[in-house]
Amino acid sequence: MRFNYFYLMEEVTYQGLTFEPYIRREEIAKQVYRLAQEIKRDYANEKPLFLCVLNGAFIFAADLFRACNLQDAEITFIRFKSYQGMESTGTVKEIMGLTEDITGRNVLIVEDIIDSGVTAAQLRKELAKHNPKSVKMVSLLFKPEALTVGSGPEYVGFEIPSKFILGYGLDLDGLARNLPDIYVLKEK
Numbered sequence: 001m002r003f004n005y006f007y008l009m010e011e012v013t014y015q016g017l018t019f020e021p022y023i024r025r026e027e028i029a030k031q032v033y034r035l036a037q038e039i040k041r042d043y044a045n046e047k048p049l050f051l052c053v054l055n056g057a058f059i060f061a062a063d064l065f066r067a068c069n070l071q072d073a074e075i076t077f078i079r080f081k082s083y084q085g086m087e088s089t090g091t092v093k094e095i096m097g098l099t100e101d102i103t104g105r106n107v108l109i110v111e112d113i114i115d116s117g118v119t120a121a122q123l124r125k126e127l128a129k130h131n132p133k134s135v136k137m138v139s140l141l142f143k144p145e146a147l148t149v150g151s152g153p154e155y156v157g158f159e160i161p162s163k164f165i166l167g168y169g170l171d172l173d174g175l176a177r178n179l180p181d182i183y184v185l186k187e188k
Helices: 025-042 058-068 118-128
Strands: 012-014 017-023 049-054 074-084 087-096 106-114 134-142 155-159 182-185
Touching (some): 025 058, 025 134, 049 058, 058 074, 106 118, 118 134
Parallel strands (some): 049 074, 049 106
Antiparallel strands (some): 017 182
């Protein structure tokens, strides 16, 4: 059985909440390709380490890492948790930490979304303790009006308003990560 990627986006419902189409997979793919070209240009003669923040960024990180096609690039994973349902808890809990030596390395943090900036700022601070050559952040989605801490990512796929979204790795209590498109909570 083959999965049909060419369906019309329709509303979806999770936990009694309705979400409507927001960003189609074709638009996501275009932005992933654009970001990959920028990263390829900036790290052409380098050996960057892509640091994927699980769980939400895993789909984006895989697509981006392949699209960059940098021969000497590596990828690794860390895991933080800061959301409960649709709300940020205001605290960041490390679930799985960095195991690689990043001394003198160019590190590209790959995030699915940056909103308040709390997780991103904490991660940048922690990584700086390990003396990397550079630390930059690439995020598929960025909510500039929600940013309260630190600075935004150096590489951004889409700037979006402060609305709850899911799909393409983003979830609601672990659900909907598998949607190939991005959906936004429908306003009542």
